[in-house]
Amino acid sequence: MHPAVPRRPLTATVPSTAPRRRLIAGGPSAAWRRLTAGGPSSALRRRLTAFGAAALVLGAGVLSVSVASGAEAATVGAGSYTETLPPGAKLPTGCGDLSTNPRKYLTANAPAGPVPTNDWWSSLLFKKGDDCNFSQPLYAGPAAYRPVTSGLGLSYQTQAAISGSGTGLGEYHYPYAQHIVVGVDGLRAPQALVDGWSDWTVTPSWSDGSRTLKATIGHGLPMSFFQATGGDALLTITGPPTAWQNAGGRIGFSIGGHDYVAYGPAGATWTLSGSTIRSGLAGKGYFSVAVLPTDTGTSTADKIALADTFGRYAHQHVTGTRVSYAYHQSAGTVSTTYSFTTTAREGSGSGTVIALYPHQWRYLAGGSPLTRTYVSPRGTMKIITGTSFGTSMKYTGVLPEIPAVGDSTGADLAQITTYLNDELADPAAFRGDDTYWTGKGLGRAARIAEIADQLGLTSVRDSALNVIRTRITDWFTASPGKTSRLFYYDRNWGTLIGYPASYFSDEDLNDHHFHYGYFVAAAATLAKFDPGWAADSRYGGMVDLLIRDANNYDRGDTRFPYLRDFDIYAGHDWASGHGAFGAGNNQESSSEGQNFANALIQWGQVTGKATVRDAGIWLHTTQAAAINEYWFDVRNENFPANWGHNYSAIAWGSGGAYATWFSGEHAMVVGINMLPITGGQFYLGDYPAAVRNTYAELVRNNGGEPTVWRDMLWQYLALGDPDAALAKFRASGAYSPEEGESRAHTFHWIRNLASLGQVDTGVTANHPLAKAFTKSGLRTYVASNITGAPQTVTFSDGKMLNLAPGRTVASGATNWAGGTATGGTTS
DSSP states (O other), rough: OOOOOOOOOOOOOHHHHHHTOOTTTOOOHHHHHTTTTTOOOOOGGGTTTOOEEEEESSSSSSEEOOOOOOOOEEETEEEEEEOOOOTTOOOOOOSTTTTTTTTTOOOSOOSSSSOOOOOGGGTTSOOOTSSSSSSSSSSSSSOOOOOOOEEEEOOOOOEEEEOOOOSSSEEEOOOOOOOOOETTTTTOOOOEEEEEEESSSSEEEEEEEEEEEEEETTTTOEEEEEESSSSSSEEEEEEEEEEEETTTEEEEEETTEEEEEEEOOOOOOOETTTEEEEEEEGGGGGEEEOOOOTTOOOOOHHHHHHEEEEETTTEEEEEEEEEEEEETTHHHHEEEEEEEEEEEEESOOOEEEEOOHHHHHBBSSSSSOOSSSOOOSSOOOOOOOEEEEEEEOOOOOOSSSOOOOOSSSSSHHHHHHHHHHHHHSSOOOOOOOHHHHHHHHHHHHHHHHHHHHHHTOOHHHHHHHHHHHHHHHHHHHOOOOOSSEEEEEEETTTTEESSSSOOTTSSHHHHOHHHHHHHHHHHHHHHHHOHHSSSTTHHHHHHHHHHHHHHHHHHHHEEEETOOOOTTTTTOOOOSSSOOOOOOOOOOOOOHHHHHHHHHHHHHHHHHHHHHHHHHHHHHHHHHHHHHHHOOOSSOOOSTSSOSSOOOOOEEEEEEEESSSOOOOOOHHHHHHTTTTTTTOGGSSSSSSHHHHHHHHHHHHHHHOOOOSSSHHHHHHHTTTTHHHHHHHHEEEEOOOTTOHHHHHHHHHHHHHHHOEETTOOBBBBBSEEEEETEEETTEEEEESSSOOOOEEEEEOOOOEOTTOOEEEEEESOOEEEEEOOOOOOO
């Protein structure tokens, strides 16, 4: 554990099938613990840092992973992984024999290939904890769902449940509270299975031998679509509903302050009796149920008019969804198209009603949303109709590292040189031997290598590069007799797990993007100086496998699910593999998700793999928008108005939390969404006023300046007020760096932002590794060439930079050039 944060366990009700977790004193409320029963994802625990050589403290005991003997290895270039589970290692675990049969809860209709995990609906497939037959609530937005024995429960909530104080730990949720169960009369299914899925929809299925039900639900779908056999369609309402229309095959009714409409086929009728609504569906077996927008109003005529609008699409069932994206390098933009496939059960129409999240409607390319809106845990959702919509976002670039424009002369050069030389003997400072803490050490070494190269300290640079090369090569070699540091591929689950695993990256398939992002990023730094090591014929193929496991960018690759950790429609990663919590899935360290995306950009650029690079650019750009909306709420529009925080440490399916499960320190609550600070984290500075506000709230909540993780928070503050951050650093004296940080990198980052100023989002470039900064109205342009060929970079305002191989150049208000790497692709 972090030495500055004493902890004592709280008691939480956790199912016996889930390991006990240790919570901090004064931690999350009882309401939150109920919502998250089943245990947090590893994203909520990774700061528990008491380690043995190969053991992790995990709440109730010690998990020791040891490999007694070697296993057969599959070679990938010069690297290798094992396809035989190492003795003592654990597989993904869930209900029954799920470990070896992940298709246990699929029907015969489900797609072949690896099962998806880490999604909003994963608890329906990856059953775990106290519900081995159905699932935990599924927060699709705007509606939430929960399968039960008689059908599909449906909930739409517009009032947040808030706990905690405005200056203390707390959370908000729109918890699942069932309004309706949609089913078939007499249905008593023993379990709900998965009949199919697409990019952001899922089709649960029920059967009791006599009756069947299938439902298609998804992100952004205010309508759910049903097929039923063996009996009448039956809607069981929580409390007697008030019907405001019953004609023409549809019935509109109100319950819980919200309006719903059930649409039957032509010729169907609905009968309301007490708390049930039923229809024989004119013998056709299909129907749909819609929740109407929040601001329907009190007029019956208004509700009927809206029901008419939805009714045009009621029998055009959504049967597929698919994303496509493109990086337009010359324009410095990223476009995304979200497509819906619909099947007309009646007529020949197409399209559906679509609700857009804020990170989508703010960047909508063409058209305007309807005036109607929904409340959601992510903020206001706006409605459009059609078969697709597109977004267009600026890509304003990342860098391998901030340039040494301010610490390359005088006393500051002497200071940074001292800091770097202090790292000569141990640049990685590994804190553990598992995948996460290995990754943290690799990330630390990569930052030191980048800075030392800029400043010409070749001995420090080479020391860091040698550590990276040695440690990653070790992990990428599954040699006979090896006892640790190897990757195992499980064909059943379609996943690559590193052992020793950490924070349930094995049992729960948690956090692969967090862990592996550090490996890929360090490999990209190494590839600049040792391109031979990064070749596919040597270790580049193993890097690619880690990328594909966490977020497979290739739909044609059936070894891994497509974009495992990334929720395509929500615009961000989910940390938990199973998502079996009352609050849905969760993501804490959004910044480590961005570290993975940035790693893809760097790796793809240095190796000439444009497909990987462009996938990273899309992930990074999309998720940057989502993070600024849903973790930092930079416009103060998405969080409940009376919550009392302008920042959320954790995004849950049902809400958010100003809390962690590893510490009650405000500094860590805030800092967890900043680390690791790299040249891929400039998006945190896109809204400098929000940076200053978040830091001010931290100080207010903390009752003063932070005393732990100060380096992370100063680096964050530097994106909004670099002069203030530099003053705090200079006045700090001795402090304990965050586990993956170094004094060298912290000083380098803050000092150079003080020279460059703030991120300038008004300028793009025709190059992925380019960024503009502004100070006192004057602009500095920065670009980095990590290839072996000369490059010319043109910014959107006409500024041009000529880059020699391996060089980073800053030009404008400040001027500097450095870097000696000559590796990378020559194309």
